[in-house]
Amino acid sequence: MSTSASATRARRATPATILHYWVAITVVAGMAFPLVWMLYSSLKTNQEIALTPLALPAAFRWQHYVEAWQLGNLGRLYLNSLLVTGVSVTALVMIASLAAYAFARLRFRGRDALFYLLLIGLLLPAQVVIIPLFFLLRDMGLLNTYWALILPYTSWPLALTIYLLRSYYLTLERELEDAARIDGAGLFQTYVFVMFPLVRPALATVVILNLVNLWNELLFALLFIQDEQLRTLPAGLLAFSGYYIVDYRLVFAALSITTVPILVVYFLFQRQVIAGLTTGALD
Amino acid sequence: MDSSSRAATHRGRGGITRSRAARLEELQKYLFILPALALFATFVLLPLGSALYFSFTTWDGLRTPEWVGTRNYARAFADTIHVRSYVNVGVYILGTLVVEVAFGLLMAVLLASDRLGFAFMRGLFFSPMVLSMVAAGILWKYVYDYRTGLLNEALRAGGLGDFAHPWLSDPGTAMAGVIVVSGWKYAGFFMIIFLAALRRIPTSLYEAAMLDGATALQRLWHVTLPLLRETTIIAVLLCVTGGFAAFDLFFTMTNGGPFNATEIPTTWIVKQAFDRHNMGYGAALTVIMTVVVGVVSLAYLLATRRRHAVEY
Known part of the structure; x- marks a missing residue:
């Protein structure tokens, strides 16, 4: 591993460093994207989701969350x-x-x-x-x-x-x-x-x-x-x-409601959660 | 009795009153483990024993079970879908070894850096681990959707529209689709395990290798990987046993379909028992699964230990 050896050279942006960042960011962003997609899709209408699945919402329809919560x-x-x-x-x-x-x-x-x-x-x-x-x-x-x-x-x-x-x-x-x-x-x-x-x-x-x-x-x-x-x-x-399988906006809203709080708690206590979930495998 | 002999030694030292207190304390010790053992016996051991009994009966869950000897087991080996479910789970496990363990190792090497932002990327990469398999499965069903899915839309946007595909409803690609989600969910777990192992490798080894003129790739191959052996053995074992226990993701995404292409032992057991009310047959399938998991783990541990012994 070149990490510790190159720590001293970290300030200089060598081509190797740039490549390292580029590969890491691409892979991690790719992995995280489905969650981001879930979040912004929950604010789109079903029609928007069907016609332009990748596009950002035209308006933020937070009422989907109220609907999903109640239904x-x-x-x-x-x-x-x-x-x-x-x-x-x-x-x-x-x-x-x-x-x-x-x-x-x-x-x-x-x-x-x-x-x-x-x-x-x-x-x-x-x-x-x-x-x-x-x-x-x-x-x-x-x-x-x-x-x-x-x-x-x-x-x-x-x-x-x-x-x-x-x-x-x-x-x-x-x-x-x-x-x-x-x-x-x-x-x-x-x-x-x-x-x-x-x-x-x-x-x-x-x-x-x-x-x-x-x-x-x-x-x-x-x-x-x-x-x-x-x-x-x-x-x-x-x-x-x-x-509600074809009511995309509701499923995305329900998914967001059930995953976002968990992710927030995870990022707040990241170190403890990672230690907790990998315990047993590490000893 | 241990308690009385222990009490006797106390009596020798401290007399009758002391011995009663000692005997009482001897009994108290069992109170520490009593709640745990009572729960474990009732909800783990007892059902395990009954599963063995039910596996020799035919039973619909309502009438009294009827003893049929080993008929359920004979049926299990003739049940082509059941046999196929083991082939399927084998494919799944091989797939997850690549997308969870190998990819996790790769990511550990890639993200093991103290540079700005890498700690955050590690955290992000691990984050699917805290989500439920149900949430992951539902989300990815939409990612794979033929018409409105993220994957096909991204392919079309990238000019690869010809590759757009109904991933989960095609028997040829459904298993691969589930395997990818498994990797998405668990690669972060194996990354952390390998990362911890990487951190334990003394830097002096790398310095020595560099003095000898080893390239980064040579250092990875000749220093890092051999020292990750123990961790890899544990990771593979966790991945294999976890693979046999897989259920949630399959149930959420395909429930064995299309045409049993993703049928695995656990989904088939649940169908037999709770859809078709073949409790005896279902129980026999669980017994077979227990034996298979036990034998595979044991064989793996023995095989790796022997190779270990030869090597040193």
Whole structure:
């Protein structure tokens, strides 16, 4: 790689530098363009989109956003997604951290066997259980309730989350923990007041990882919730795009409404989000 | 019992009261893992076991399942669409290895610069990762649209109108269309993984290579790539296992069509189970998929490890 070597020469615009910029900008702009196209198409009329797909809008028709928001019941979808992912991620991380601490630091009979059992979950794609899971939830009377998503969403990422948090707990110094124990703190006190606060950096990472994955989850959401009022964003957006498939402006507006806020949050917390989404692959 | 033996050692040191406290604490330890294990057992292990059971039955989801032995498995191997779904997913995985892993590596090399604007370009390149597959799939369906799509319109504007094509409704190009969207979505992920690996390579190696008169391309080939081996192994594994688990993009864009040209195991399983109510057959297909994914990952890891051992 010539980067570090040429850092000293960065001020001068050599032909190589210009070529480097030109190639990089072309590729990245090309990749980003579909999103830009989506944004400005959402402000055009259907006729404009059909006749001149590439042209910029003649006027900014923001009312498409109001229409899509109301017709697609997008407020409700957002609320459902916030609720389901919020509850799932909170429960998941609490439960996973507790278990990860035990697997990392406590000694008890059967610990390693149970940990390996849990690791099975790392290898399995969730698709392999959709059929029995559907009937399990049906028999529990939970289909078409938020629980039909919250329970699987809390359970399925446990293996990876515990695995990641456990490796972080293993890196922590033992001294604080030992000091708390000598001072007479019980196991739970030691965990809650000493260890849990220390694991916060790793917690942020796994929260982001699971937040993004669960926010975007489709398969469970599609199969376990049929009630339109309870749908999450991906399932609702898919239904909306099927229903208004030729009403381009509405689909583009709905797409923009559901993607732009996520992209804004991403660009605000870019470093943390990238760290969160690539964790596990990097260690 | 571990708890009692541990308590016994405590008794030796601290007497009866101490031993009761120790035994209590021994039990407390299990409370740490209890919630996780209970959820994992109920919503992961139990369904996994039932899938195995259902795979030996015929069941419509309403009446009681009827035991049919291995008939579902025999049917699976005779089901030409099912067999074809593995060919299709194989093509998809090979395609994504190029547009996600290889392209991601290329972009890592291209964008690994401290010059002004490169951090922003990396961020932009990664951004599709945070979007849902559904949003990506819907957007790209419009990009590929024959009449009003971005792609065909760009071709026409560039004087290449003859190449305008109904990408997703032609069985010959539909899979390629899905693969490209996969690359659009995930290349940024692999770029970051390779970027992290590139940053770990000591600059002294490059300086030594430059002193030896190696060109930029030679440095890339003889220094960078060999040192990215470990990362590449992980990246390929992630891409392959992720490929088998693909569903959202296919369901959103083509749902297996046209004429099963993009039918993959997961879309076929969902159709069998939830459209045709063949729960037993669907379960057998999931068991087959689990075995295939397991065997492929294991074989890959073993193969790469052995080559590794020969090399050093």
